Amino acid sequence: MTVSLSVVEASDPDGLVDAAARTGERIAHLDTLMTRQRQALAELRANWHGQAASAAIAKAEANLDQQEALRARLQALQAALQSGGAQLSSTRRGLLMLVDSLRATGWRIADDGTCTPPPYLPPVFTGLALAWTAVIKRLLSQYDQIDRSTAAAIAAALGGPVPQTPPGTLGDPRRLPTAGTAPEDVKKWWDSLSQAEKDGLIAEHPPELGNLNGIPADVRDKVNQAVMTDDLDRVRDVAARHGVSENDVIADPARYGLTQVDATRFYNARRTSEGLAHQRGNAPKDPRPAMLWGYQPLADNGQGRAAIAIGNPDTAANTAVIVPGTGSSVRDGWLSDGHNDAIHLWDQANISDPDNPTAVIMWMGYDAPDGFTDTRIANPDLARAGGDLLAADVNGLAATHTGPSHVTVIGHSYGSTTVADAFAGSGMRANDAVLIGSPGTDLAESAEDFHLDGGKVYVGAASTDPVSWIGMPGDYPADWLNRQLGYPVGMDAGLGADPAGDEFGSVRFRAEVAGEDGLDVHDHSRYYDMGSESMRAITDIASGNSDRLAQEDLLAEGRRQPHITTPDHFDLPFGGRVPLPHIDTDIPGTPAFIDPEAGRPGSSVTTDHEYKPTG
Structure with missing residues (x-):
C-alpha cells in the first residue's frame, strides 16, 4: 500500500x-x-x-x-x-x-x-x-x-x-580487479603492488587495465597506447609482408590470415591514433599533452569507444568532460576529422587561467544515435545506458586525483540528455553541468535533479538552433517543430524538459550565432566556435571562473511561458469597489516559447570573445 x-x-x-x-x-x-x-x-x-x-x-x-x-x-x-x-x-x-x-x-x-x-x-x-x-x-x-x-x-x-569483492593481493598479486570494482578499491589494489609488479603489468598491457577506473591516468595512457599499437601493427605487418596496403588487408582480412575482428580493431585504432595526433596539434616542439584515457575498439557493435584527455585529469585543478551527441562514434571520426571542441576548450581555459590548469576529456564512451534518421534518436534508452557508463567514468576521477578538483561535465545535443540522465538516474557526481543544444533532459525534470556538488546547471541554447526547442513542454510543440524541420530527430520528438526554460532552475548563458536571425540546423553545431559567446561562457565555467559570466554580460534570461493576470477588484460607477479573485500566473500547459535572446540586436552578437595569449 x-x-x-x-x-x-x-x-x-x-x-x-x-x-x-x-x-x-x-x-x-x-x-x-x-x-x-x-x-x-x-x-x-x-x-x-x-x-x-x-x-x-x-x-x-x-x-x-x-x-x-x-x-x-x-x-x-x-x-x-x-x-x-x-x-x-x-x-x-x-x-x-x-x-x-x-x-x-x-x-x-x-x-x-x-x-x-x-x-x-x-x-x-x-x-x-x-x-x-x-x-x-x-x-x-x-x-x-x-x-x-x-x-x-x-x-x-x-x-x-x-557481495563480490575486488581482489587485493590474495593469490596472484597481478590478477586484475573485476569489471565494476569500485575505483577506490582499484586504486588501493594498484597501490599495494610493488613497482616490479606494476611494471610487469604495464609491459603486458592487458586491455582491461587501461579502462579500469582507479588506475592512474598516465598508466592508462601507456597501457591503452600499447594495446592500440598492437592493433595497428597486426595489420600493418601483414600488409608489409604481402606488399599491399592496409586498406587492402582490412577489406578482405581472411585472404591474409586475419579475422574481421582484427580488421575492426585496426580501423578503430587508426581512427583513435588520428584523434591523438589531431589533439596534439601541428607543433612538434610544443604538442598538447594528449593521453589515451580509454580504449575499447570493439564496443558498441564495432563503433568503438575511446576517451582522449588533453592534460592530466589526475593533477589538473579543473577537469572538463565533453560528451558528444547524435552521429558521433570512434569509427566515424569524432575524435579527429576537424572536431576542435576539446582543443578550443583546453586552449582557451589554460590561456584564461594558467595558474589553475584545466584538463579536457573527449569522452566517446557510449553508443550515440547514428544520425537524424536513426529511429533511436527520439528514445532516451541510449542516453540512459550511456548515462550509466558516463557516471562510472566521471565518478572514478576522484579516486586518482591529487589535491582539490573542480569537475564540469558538458553535453551537446543528445549528449546533453545523456549527461542529464547520468546525474539524475545514475548518481554522477560533479561540480557543474553544461548543456548545449539540448533536445531535453529526460529523467531530470529540473536542475535540482542533478544533485550537483555546490555548482549549477548551465545551459546554452541559441534561439536559432531548432534542436534546442525540441524540449518544450507538451507533445504538440516538439512534434510540430520536428515535422516542420523534416523529422531530424525521428518520427516522434521530445526527450524531456527544456533546460533553457526559466522554471527549470538552470543558469542560461548567451549562445547566439553571429549573423543569424532565423532557425538554422547548422547553428546546432556552433557552440564551440572560437570567439563565440558560448565558447567564452563554457571556458569560464570549465575553468572554475563562472563568476565572470555576469562581469562579461554573458548571462541570458530563460525562455518563458505566456503569462495571464486578472484584476483584483472592480470599481463601481457610483463609488466603491468589489474585490475579485486575483490570478497572476503562467498559463499552465503552454510551452516556454518566448525567448528573450531572439530579440537581441544583431550588432550585439559578435565573434570577438576569444581569450588571447599575453606576452
Missing part, C-alpha cells in the same frame, strides 16, 4: 545518509588496516620462501579473505543507505514543497494526496485538481517504492550472500 502524506512528513531519510557516512568511516579504517597487511604480504612473497613461508602466506590470505567479505558487506550497506537516503530525501523535499505551496494558496490536500481547489478559482482551473492529485499520488508511490527497495538492499547487504 502506498504511503500517506503524514507518513512522509514524519520520516527522516537524512538519517540514512548520516548512517552511510558513519559506515564509510568504518570502511576507511578497515581499508587502512587491510592496506598495511597487503603491503606486508607483498614483502613476504618477495623475500621469504619455503614451507613455513607458504603456510604463513596462506594464513594471511585467509585472514584478508574474511576482511574482504566484511568490507564487501559494509560497502553494500553504505551504498544502500546513501542511495536510498538521498533518493528518499529528494523525493520527500519535492513532495512537501509542492504540498506546502498548494496549501498556501488555499488548496486542500488529503492524506492520500487528493487535491481540492480553493473556491475562488474560476471553473477553467478546476481541472488542475485532477492533475495535481495525479502528481502528488505519483510522488507518494515513488517514495514508497524507493523505501521498499532501500529496505531490501539493506537486508541483502546484512544477510544475503557476500
Whole structure:
C-alpha cells in the first residue's frame, strides 16, 4: 500500500545518509588496516620462501579473505543507505514543497494526496485538481517504492550472500580487479603492488587495465597506447609482408590470415591514433599533452569507444568532460576529422587561467544515435545506458586525483540528455553541468535533479538552433517543430524538459550565432566556435571562473511561458469597489516559447570573445 502524506512528513531519510557516512568511516579504517597487511604480504612473497613461508602466506590470505567479505558487506550497506537516503530525501523535499505551496494558496490536500481547489478559482482551473492529485499520488508511490527497495538492499547487504569483492593481493598479486570494482578499491589494489609488479603489468598491457577506473591516468595512457599499437601493427605487418596496403588487408582480412575482428580493431585504432595526433596539434616542439584515457575498439557493435584527455585529469585543478551527441562514434571520426571542441576548450581555459590548469576529456564512451534518421534518436534508452557508463567514468576521477578538483561535465545535443540522465538516474557526481543544444533532459525534470556538488546547471541554447526547442513542454510543440524541420530527430520528438526554460532552475548563458536571425540546423553545431559567446561562457565555467559570466554580460534570461493576470477588484460607477479573485500566473500547459535572446540586436552578437595569449 502506498504511503500517506503524514507518513512522509514524519520520516527522516537524512538519517540514512548520516548512517552511510558513519559506515564509510568504518570502511576507511578497515581499508587502512587491510592496506598495511597487503603491503606486508607483498614483502613476504618477495623475500621469504619455503614451507613455513607458504603456510604463513596462506594464513594471511585467509585472514584478508574474511576482511574482504566484511568490507564487501559494509560497502553494500553504505551504498544502500546513501542511495536510498538521498533518493528518499529528494523525493520527500519535492513532495512537501509542492504540498506546502498548494496549501498556501488555499488548496486542500488529503492524506492520500487528493487535491481540492480553493473556491475562488474560476471553473477553467478546476481541472488542475485532477492533475495535481495525479502528481502528488505519483510522488507518494515513488517514495514508497524507493523505501521498499532501500529496505531490501539493506537486508541483502546484512544477510544475503557476500557481495563480490575486488581482489587485493590474495593469490596472484597481478590478477586484475573485476569489471565494476569500485575505483577506490582499484586504486588501493594498484597501490599495494610493488613497482616490479606494476611494471610487469604495464609491459603486458592487458586491455582491461587501461579502462579500469582507479588506475592512474598516465598508466592508462601507456597501457591503452600499447594495446592500440598492437592493433595497428597486426595489420600493418601483414600488409608489409604481402606488399599491399592496409586498406587492402582490412577489406578482405581472411585472404591474409586475419579475422574481421582484427580488421575492426585496426580501423578503430587508426581512427583513435588520428584523434591523438589531431589533439596534439601541428607543433612538434610544443604538442598538447594528449593521453589515451580509454580504449575499447570493439564496443558498441564495432563503433568503438575511446576517451582522449588533453592534460592530466589526475593533477589538473579543473577537469572538463565533453560528451558528444547524435552521429558521433570512434569509427566515424569524432575524435579527429576537424572536431576542435576539446582543443578550443583546453586552449582557451589554460590561456584564461594558467595558474589553475584545466584538463579536457573527449569522452566517446557510449553508443550515440547514428544520425537524424536513426529511429533511436527520439528514445532516451541510449542516453540512459550511456548515462550509466558516463557516471562510472566521471565518478572514478576522484579516486586518482591529487589535491582539490573542480569537475564540469558538458553535453551537446543528445549528449546533453545523456549527461542529464547520468546525474539524475545514475548518481554522477560533479561540480557543474553544461548543456548545449539540448533536445531535453529526460529523467531530470529540473536542475535540482542533478544533485550537483555546490555548482549549477548551465545551459546554452541559441534561439536559432531548432534542436534546442525540441524540449518544450507538451507533445504538440516538439512534434510540430520536428515535422516542420523534416523529422531530424525521428518520427516522434521530445526527450524531456527544456533546460533553457526559466522554471527549470538552470543558469542560461548567451549562445547566439553571429549573423543569424532565423532557425538554422547548422547553428546546432556552433557552440564551440572560437570567439563565440558560448565558447567564452563554457571556458569560464570549465575553468572554475563562472563568476565572470555576469562581469562579461554573458548571462541570458530563460525562455518563458505566456503569462495571464486578472484584476483584483472592480470599481463601481457610483463609488466603491468589489474585490475579485486575483490570478497572476503562467498559463499552465503552454510551452516556454518566448525567448528573450531572439530579440537581441544583431550588432550585439559578435565573434570577438576569444581569450588571447599575453606576452
